[in-house]
Amino acid sequence: MNNIKLQELDLEYIWHPCTQMKDHEILPLIPIKFAKGIYLYDFDGNKYIDAISSWWVNIFGHCNEFINQKIKEQLDKLEHVILAGFTHKPAIKLAKKLVTISPTPLKKVFFADNGSSAIEIALKMSYHYFKNKGQNKEYFLSLTNSYHGETLGALSVGDVKLYKEVYKPLLIKNLQTPTPTDKSLNAAKKALQDLKKILEQKASNISAFIVEPLIQGAGNMHMYHPYYLQKAKELCEKYNILLIADEIMTGFGRSGTMFACEQAQISPDIMCLSKGLSGGYLPLSVVLTTNEIYQAFYCDYNEGKSFLHSHSFTGNPLACSAALASLELFEKENILKKNKKTASYIAKKLESLKNYPIVTNIRQTGMVAAFDIKNYDPKERINLKIYTFALKNGVLLRPLAQTIYIMPPYIITQKEIDKIFEVIKGALQIL
Numbered sequence: 001m002n003n004i005k006l007q008e009l010d011l012e013y014i015w016h017p018c019t020q021m022k023d024h025e026i027l028p029l030i031p032i033k034f035a036k037g038i039y040l041y042d043f044d045g046n047k048y049i050d051a052i053s054s055w056w057v058n059i060f061g062h063c064n065e066f067i068n069q070k071i072k073e074q075l076d077k078l079e080h081v082i083l084a085g086f087t088h089k090p091a092i093k094l095a096k097k098l099v100t101i102s103p104t105p106l107k108k109v110f111f112a113d114n115g116s117s118a119i120e121i122a123l124k125m126s127y128h129y130f131k132n133k134g135q136n137k138e139y140f141l142s143l144t145n146s147y148h149g150e151t152l153g154a155l156s157v158g159d160v161k162l163y164k165e166v167y168k169p170l171l172i173k174n175l176q177t178p179t180p181t182d183k184s185l186n187a188a189k190k191a192l193q194d195l196k197k198i199l200e201q202k203a204s205n206i207s208a209f210i211v212e213p214l215i216q217g218a219g220n221m222h223m224y225h226p227y228y229l230q231k232a233k234e235l236c237e238k239y240n241i242l243l244i245a246d247e248i249m250t251g252f253g254r255s256g257t258m259f260a261c262e263q264a265q266i267s268p269d270i271m272c273l274s275k276g277l278s279g280g281y282l283p284l285s286v287v288l289t290t291n292e293i294y295q296a297f298y299c300d301y302n303e304g305k306s307f308l309h310s311h312s313f314t315g316n317p318l319a320c321s322a323a324l325a326s327l328e329l330f331e332k333e334n335i336l337k338k339n340k341k342t343a344s345y346i347a348k349k350l351e352s353l354k355n356y357p358i359v360t361n362i363r364q365t366g367m368v369a370a371f372d373i374k375n376y377d378p379k380e381r382i383n384l385k386i387y388t389f390a391l392k393n394g395v396l397l398r399p400l401a402q403t404i405y406i407m408p409p410y411i412i413t414q415k416e417i418d419k420i421f422e423v424i425k426g427a428l429q430i431l
């Protein structure tokens with residue numbers, strides 16, 4: 001089989017995610033035969049650097065021998081079991097480990113199997129928590145420009161028009177407060193004034209404020225100052241609403257610390273994790289929360305306060321084993337320290353884009369680096385041009401409108417970073 005044969009077969013049967021399928025009349029799909037480290041290999045012998053860790057997930061690259069081995073060992077013991085009424089070692093070990101490495105008050109782990117489900121759980125849990133305490137708080141609060149997933153609850157609290165607009169009539173009650181306009185302290189302070197205002201007026205109807213800590217991923221890698229988070233947490237406490245940290249993208253070292261919340265020295269009431277959790281291998285997510293929230297649901301069954309949410313593949317043992325292996329790698333290889341070096345090398349390369357007249361708004365937080373193309377006209381679809389150019393030159397980039405970003409696996413070398421920037425510079429020449 002070669003690329004073309006597989007492309008034909010694929011288009012006959014598959015409807016791809018987040019894709020206008022008609023684009024594939026001009027844009028060939030790339031069938032991947034195998035992957036190793038940061039490289040993807042297609043059926044025609046081409047290789048591509050995965051500069052975005054697939055969908056921001058493969059933090060140790062692809063087919064890592066250690067993670068592979070741990071999944072294989074688990075596969076011969078238990079592939080899956082219902083997590084209601086039953087349990088298993090990988091889930092217990094993982095829950096214990098996550099509680100150990102998370103901000104202190106987070107003590108209980110609720111399992112799910114993807115990021116959007118974790119968000120649904122966090123929203124339902126927040127609303128239900130207050131309901132169990134006799135308060136009906138029907139609204140959520142989120143930041144403008146936020147993204148929390150594609151299911152209806154997650155879309156409701158998100159703010160990316162492209163995904164949300166058409167479904168507006170179906171969405172749940174949500175209010176939005178302006179996100180800080182940039183990474184400066186001043187922008188954080190200004191946005192906090194807006195947050196305070198809305199809380200003064202509406203907090204009695206709001207269950208939770210949900211944020212992507214420090215980096216709004218799908219909102220074009222928009223970044224803001226940790227001060228915003230720090231003070232937002234204080235305001236949430238003052239106005240009696242819960243703070244949900246959506247660390248689905250930022251978690252597991254991506255922001256430069258294990259969790260982005262650490263940089264603001266705060267502990268959210270609820271924290272959602274997925275993506276890098278299983279090393280990007282298998283669908284898995286968790287929602288961590290406090291004993292206080294857990295206790296608000298703990299009662300006799302007939303009191304009707306139980307949290308009866310579930311997914312069939314919740315806490316899958318293979319996914320939990322991958323997650324345990326991934327967390328072991330963090331310790332064994334001192335990944336957070338290594339990433340600091342890698343991130344400062346990326347910073348130097350980013351700096352070298354400064355002199356390109358079409359480049360603006362260069363920014364970085366930890367292992368996420370981004371910049372924008374000036375005077376972007378969405379109709380021109382230059383993001384598609386850049387995507388195609390990069391692929392032709394052996395790099396997988398997936399620009400978000402005017403934003404070009406990299407979010408590479410942590411195992412990337414300086415030479416490979418050089419190659420990515422060479423290709424980015426080449427792409428800038430063709431615009």
Ligand SMILES: Cc1ncc(COP(=O)(O)O)c(C=O)c1O
Pocket residue numbers: 114115116117119147148149150212217218246247248249250274275
């Ligand atoms: C911050 C954030 N939250 C939630 C999600 C949704 O996760 P999933 O795609 O696994 O549903 C994403 C996905 O990109 C995300 O970046």
